[in-house]
Amino acid sequence: PPAHSHCDWIGPPDKHSNLRPVIFYVPPEESPLERRLREARQEAQASNQRFWARHNRAFRQEKEEFIYSRLKAKGLEMRDESGQKATLNAEEMADFYKDFLSKNFKKHLQYNRDWYKRNFRITFLMGQVALVRALRWLRRRKKNVEQ
């Protein structure tokens, strides 16, 4: 993002977490409320990034291991004659998906609770900041009208 910009910038999805990173703009006269909002958003972004990057990496890894072990059990290699990666069909993968979901169930419950709390807090802070800004703008307008 260019240096002179006055707003946040959002980028393409991250390779590991699929989340879009945001670069937050820090205004020179940032009020404490605005700072709290920005920090909350940064924290949420970092926490989400950590969770999903780790989760997706684990998924990919366990999927590879599963495919490898199943192929070995069937007596096949990872790559067939034409050099293409050998894969299992949907029904065989279904066992893996079921397993993966149940293994990570508690982790997801914890993350959900965390995410909902953060989301509400950030939105509430946004509301407060917007309200303060609106009041400030109204006060300024009243002053201009009076002058």
Place this chain on the structure above:
Amino acid sequence: MSAARSCRPPRALAGLFVWRLRNTGVRQIPCRFVHLYHVTNNRLITFQYFNFLKRMYVTQCNKDLSQRAKPKSDSIVSPFHELQQSDQEKKVVHKISPVSPVHQSLSEMSSRNELREMKSAAETEDSVIPVGAESKEDRQWKEMKLRLDDLPGILARLSKIKLTALVVSTASAGFAMAPVPFELTCFLLTSLGTGLASCAANSINQFFEVPFDSNMNRTKNRPLVRGQISPLLAVCFAASCGIPGIVLLTLGVNPLTGALGAFNIFLYTCCYTPLKRMSIANTWVGAVVGAIPPVMGWTAATGSLDAGALLLGGILYSWQFPHFNALSWGLREDYSRGGYCMMSVTHPGLCRRVALHHCLALIGLSTVAPVLNITTWTFPVISLPINLYISYLGFRFYRDADRSSSRKLFFCSLWHLPMLLLVMFTCKKPVLQKEDKGDLPGGSHEMAMEIRLP
């Protein structure tokens, strides 16, 4: 469909087109198809479900669509081999122009949403070619500034407008089937109120699900995920749609409809959406979400909750299961990675059994309709072929449990519901008794409708 599946990735685009053309050609009725996925979530929808909030439709592959007040958006079905990255999203929406030239355009599809989930139907209506251009633009850094010209499009996507339209249409079907003379103003108020409530619920659903949506292929282009709109604005939009919508229903129509609308919003946003990540019971909750809009339409017309309303709701409830379960069959990987508890992942046998049972239940419910004096006895007779066909596909899905049978069942459910509602409407028992029942069913019905101006 097999032609598309045997295509290699480079030929995927051509295969997709061929598949779409083939699919369109099969239909006898003149329709435009836009496939809607739900969400939603969940649903969904969907992603779906979609009906009043079918959600989905959606969701979504969850039912995304259920307009139900809040449809769940349902996920999309990739025609390609599961191992390929499914970037393709297809949206098919059925639009069927009614037989009688008189009033409501019935029979739009409600898919679950979120949805289940949904759903939520993906907003991107583009087919294969624009996807390439879009992803390139996607890789750039963008300002997080709200542009006013983009706002209508963004809000349309936020509220899953197509899913909402389907939900409103099922509510209109409920209104039309009620055995009272037709009132235009009441009908319009009901549709508007239902639509607003649906928009509100869909927006809240997307607000809750940002990190999960970004990780699933179907939903990664939603406005909140892309940062095109702030969460605060999404909530304000939801409030500004939901509150007037419910107030409109309560004051302009009747309190019962308003209460049902508010309840449906609550059910979709506070029960279905969190439940999607906790237990497979979300599918049943989402089915209820999808069933409520026609009940709302009925209560708007008659002011009371009779057996007819419950029957219509029951038909939509049963329909959600073959629709959503078939859809979710192809999305097991995304659901598993995203942490969604769906039957297709955790209890696949149950998933197929439930779909089959509800296909059969549709036959039973269609037979009950004339008993309750909603339709004539021609309805179970005429609807039997389509109900038998969907039951047959449900049985094939139960037995084969593979991609092709799930897709066949899903696509069948897409035209099955509008047809069923249309047939039901034409077989509706006339409000005033007429001797010449030998006429076109639509003809005698027309006379029974009076338009009362306020």
